[in-house]
Amino acid sequence: MINIIDKKNCCGCGLCASICPKHCIEMVEDDEGFVYPKVNKDLCVNCDLCNKNCPVLNCNNKNQQIPKCALAYSKDNEIRKSSSSGGLFSEIALNILKQNGIVYGASLEDESKVKHIRINNVEQLEKLKGSKYVQSEMNGIYINVKNDLENENKVLFTGTPCEIAALNSFLKKDYNNLYTCDLICHGVPSYKILKKYLNELEEKYKSNVQKVFFRNKDDGWTNFKIKVFFEDGQIYSCQANKDFYMKAFLKNVSLRPSCYDCKFSKIPRCADLTLGDYWEVEKVHPELSDDQGVSMIVINNKKGEELLNNINEDIVLQEGEELNNFIRFNPCLCGSVKPNPNREKFFNDLNKYTMKELEKKYFRDEITLKYIIKKIKRGLVKILKNRRY
Ligand SMILES: Cc1cc2nc3c(=O)[nH]c(=O)nc-3n(C[C@H](O)[C@H](O)[C@H](O)COP(=O)(O)OP(=O)(O)OC[C@H]3O[C@@H](n4cnc5c(N)ncnc54)[C@H](O)[C@@H]3O)c2cc1C
Structure with a gap:
């Protein structure tokens, strides 16, 4: 067992x-x-x-070929604005739903829990849009997917690479009516930290949280903000690099232990299509960089190609991108992040301190150290300059 x-x-x-x-x-x-x-x-x-x-103990992958790479974004500005990257997920999902298909993905549900859900109409698509930076609960969803496939429904299953690997392992066979789409994944933070963060915000704002947007593009894609909406109409909005929860995520303090040694962040990927952010797009295609979000797309097999061909008219697409560039610009495509050296201490302190205290202890020190180094450097430059005269 x-x-x-x-x-x-x-x-x-x-x-x-x-x-x-x-x-x-x-x-x-x-x-x-x-x-x-x-x-x-x-x-x-x-x-x-x-x-x-178990997908971790038995890493099997049906994909064997070197993938093709492309960049793309949705031509629909509303879709692009409400998505984390270029809105490719929504375009693919819409196409499947129009064919009377079923889409599975992560949705932020009650008590700020993220769960995988099944949708079969366009109205429900909003729920799956956007990155939710916490691990999604699967709750036996693989059984529903299998039932849908056996009933000959066209199914799109989306999630992190380990979730796709798990589904593939559960199904044991390659269904013609199944399409999978994974994310380039940095790692998943713990629900306990999200709960603490939202509870403390609720205390501060004296109102219950209604919804959370982890990647709001009001100030642009690269300058994204986390936005929390409260029941009484108040809104907390903060740039990712200044917010406690997002700092913990981006500094690799809050991730699941297995994410630091991910067995699925490698080429070839397990899914048919892989989606991520093309952060460095302005270096390669400055003409496409409008700060509204561009997706990196890795086409892992024929089904991935089919998914992309089906939405050809709805997206701006540039094929023939270099895989090496993708890996260089987005290391999580092919490798895991390193654990923050303070990870264990941070988790041990979670119950002892408030968010503000934790921030001071774990995140502000770095700024101070950087500040001191900068000051010393400036001082040395001044001394050297003065010596010359
Ligand atoms: C935890 C996490 C870490 C990520 N790390 C990176 C990274 O390091 N580099 C990078 O380039 N991109 C990363 N991404 C992916 C990126 O943020 C976009 O989600 C992706 O590019 C798709 O964007 P989109 O505009 O096409 O669609 P969007 O509408 O933004 O994304 C919706 C899709 O994301 C899925 N999804 C959302 N939250 C979760 C979740 N918690 N678990 C499983 N699936 C989820 C939905 O099921 C749906 O398929 C990460 C996403 C998540 C959720």
Whole structure:
């Protein structure tokens, strides 16, 4: 039976819980706020399906060829503005929904939990739009996907690379009516930190949180802000590089242990199509850089090509991009981020300090140190200049 000794070996995809014939595995949150399998040993019959199908322990990938690369963005300005990158996900999803298909993706639900949900109409697409920077709960969603596929529905399943690998492992066969789309993923932060962040904001604003936008483009794509809407109409809005939650995410303090050693951030990728941000687009195509969001697209196989061809008229597309450039500009396409050296201390301090205190302890020190180094450098330059005369 599954027994996670090293937490780096569990991505929290919940495949083990979904595949267990005795339903004796439950995904339970640990002290850091990440879910891990807990087995009811009284019910377990030691079939070992959990270990045999775990995507982390058995990395299988149907994709073998070197992928093609492209950049693109939606021609629809509204879609682009309300998406994190170039709005490619929405265009692909709309196309599938127009064919009476089903789309699966991450949605911010009650109590700020992000969960994978199934949608079958355009009105529900809003829920899946945008990056939610916390791990999505899968809650047996692979079983729903399999049912839809067996009922001959066209299905688009989207998520992080480990979630795509988990679905592929669960299904065991390549369905012609399944299309998968993964994200270039930096890693997923813990729900415990998001909860703490939102609770403290609720206390400060004296109102309940209604919704959260992790990547708001009001001040442009590169200068994105996190925006929290409260029930009484107030809005908290902060640039990502100044906000506690986003700093913890971007400084690699708050990620799941397995994200620092991701088995799926590699070429070839597991999904049919991979989407990410083309942050450095102005270096290669300054004519396409309007600060509204451009997507990096990695086309991993024929189905990926098909997804892109189907939306050809709805997007601005430039094919023939260099894979090496993509990897250079976006290292998470092919590798994991390094853990912040203070990660363990940060998690240990979570229950002891407020957000403000944690920020002072873990994030402001760096600014001070940078500031001191800058001051020393300036001082040295002055001394050297004075010596010359
Ligand atoms: C946790 C996380 C880390 C990321 N790290 C990077 C990175 O390092 N580099 C990079 O280039 N891009 C990264 N991205 C992807 C990027 O932010 C965009 O989501 C992606 O480019 C798609 O943008 P879009 O405009 O096409 O669609 P959008 O509408 O912005 O994205 C919607 C899609 O994202 C999926 N999604 C949103 N939140 C989650 C979640 N928590 N778990 C699983 N799926 C989710 C939805 O299911 C949907 O498929 C990350 C995304 C997430 C969620």
